[in-house]
Amino acid sequence: MFSVIFFIFIGIALGRFVCRSKQKTCDALLSRALTGFIWLLLFLLGVEVGCNERLLASLPTLGVEALLVGVLSALGSCVAAFFFWHRFCKSGDSE
Amino acid sequence: MKGSVIVVSFFVAGILCGIMGGSNELFADFVALLSSPKVSFCALCGLLLCVGMNIGSNPNMISDFRSLNIRVLFLPLITILGSWAGVVVAFFFMHRSLSDMLAVGSGFAYYSLSSIFITSYKGVELGTIALLANVFREIFTLLATPLIFRLFGPLAPISAGGATTMDTTLPIIMQTVGRKYSVVAIYHGFVVDFSVPFLVTLWCML
Numbered sequence: 001m002f003s004v005i006f007f008i009f010i011g012i013a014l015g016r017f018v019c020r021s022k023q024k025t026c027d028a029l030l031s032r033a034l035t036g037f038i039w040l041l042l043f044l045l046g047v048e049v050g051c052n053e054r055l056l057a058s059l060p061t062l063g064v065e066a067l068l069v070g071v072l073s074a075l076g077s078c079v080a081a082f083f084f085w086h087r088f089c090k091s092g093d094s095e
Numbered sequence: 096m097k098g099s100v101i102v103v104s105f106f107v108a109g110i111l112c113g114i115m116g117g118s119n120e121l122f123a124d125f126v127a128l129l130s131s132p133k134v135s136f137c138a139l140c141g142l143l144l145c146v147g148m149n150i151g152s153n154p155n156m157i158s159d160f161r162s163l164n165i166r167v168l169f170l171p172l173i174t175i176l177g178s179w180a181g182v183v184v185a186f187f188f189m190h191r192s193l194s195d196m197l198a199v200g201s202g203f204a205y206y207s208l209s210s211i212f213i214t215s216y217k218g219v220e221l222g223t224i225a226l227l228a229n230v231f232r233e234i235f236t237l238l239a240t241p242l243i244f245r246l247f248g249p250l251a252p253i254s255a256g257g258a259t260t261m262d263t264t265l266p267i268i269m270q271t272v273g274r275k276y277s278v279v280a281i282y283h284g285f286v287v288d289f290s291v292p293f294l295v296t297l298w299c300m301l
Contacts, residue, residue, distance in 0.1 A: 004262055007140050008281065009296045011147015021150030030149045034266040037142035042102055042237070042262060043109040044135045049230070050113020051130045058223050066199075066224045068185045070231030073200040074255040076181020077174045081254035082247040091165040091252065 159275035173288040174254040198298035202229040203257030205291045216299035219250045260284035
């Protein structure tokens with residue numbers, strides 16, 4: 001977990017001192033690199049699932065239950081965040 | 096929509112690649128290399144470096160953060176309570192004990208850690224459900240972030256991402272909701288991430 005924070009901070013420092021002089025080129029390059037990394041990580045997550053026979057075999061039965069819990073917990077937090085935003089945060093946020 | 100289709104196809108291609116690695120000799124070495132934790136860790140580090148550079152290159156970072164309402168500091172609490180509420184709804188469709196399900200829901204998309212904890216407390220079956228449920232939550236966030244943003248506002252994708260908003264789902268949130276929320280997402284991911292071991296253990300003990 002701390003290596004995560006470490007890499008973000010290295011990146012912030014790099015961005016601050018390297019990218020600001022050529023911001024437009026850097027932004028375009030970074031947005032492409034980010035998209036590429038997202039694709040790569042999802043591909044790797046897929047490989048991990050595909051390699052795990054226990055996981056693959058149990059996908060049809062346990063998968064339905066898991067899908068229900070996964071999606072409903074995400075949606076529950078979305079609804080909570082929606083009310084939180086409208087009730088407490090929106091007014092103080094200057095767009 | 097086009098973006099989501101591409102994202103899903105990469106994930107499916109990965110699964111197929113993994114399955115082929117089991118049956119095809121030539122492929123096995125390649126797949127073993129891909130599925131090693133080191134490779135995904137390096138990819139994650141590369142991603143984080145880019146995320147950091149994207150934040151750092153924004154000259155208005157500090158004023159952007161100041162323009163946010165201080166109350167967003169409570170967002171992790173909202174995420175945790177909202178997730179539990181969602182699990183309670185799921186409870187009515189399933190034949191499991193509520194505390195088991197709340198333990199699964201308390202993974203907040205942090206599938207590796209939560210599934211390991213739950214497997215050791217409650218056995219392989221619930222551990223597998225925890226792994227899948229939290230993988231699904233992460234995939235759901237990655238795919239649905241643009242839709243969630245339109246329906247529920249700027250904080251909802253961060254809540255949906257749970258503990259992953261400081262790494263894997265951070266770039267998609269940043270691209271959809273705007274760079275100024277990236278600091279909120281990192282803070283949120285950090286706090287929720289930290290709460291996972293405690294909350295999972297709590298529900299497993301009940």
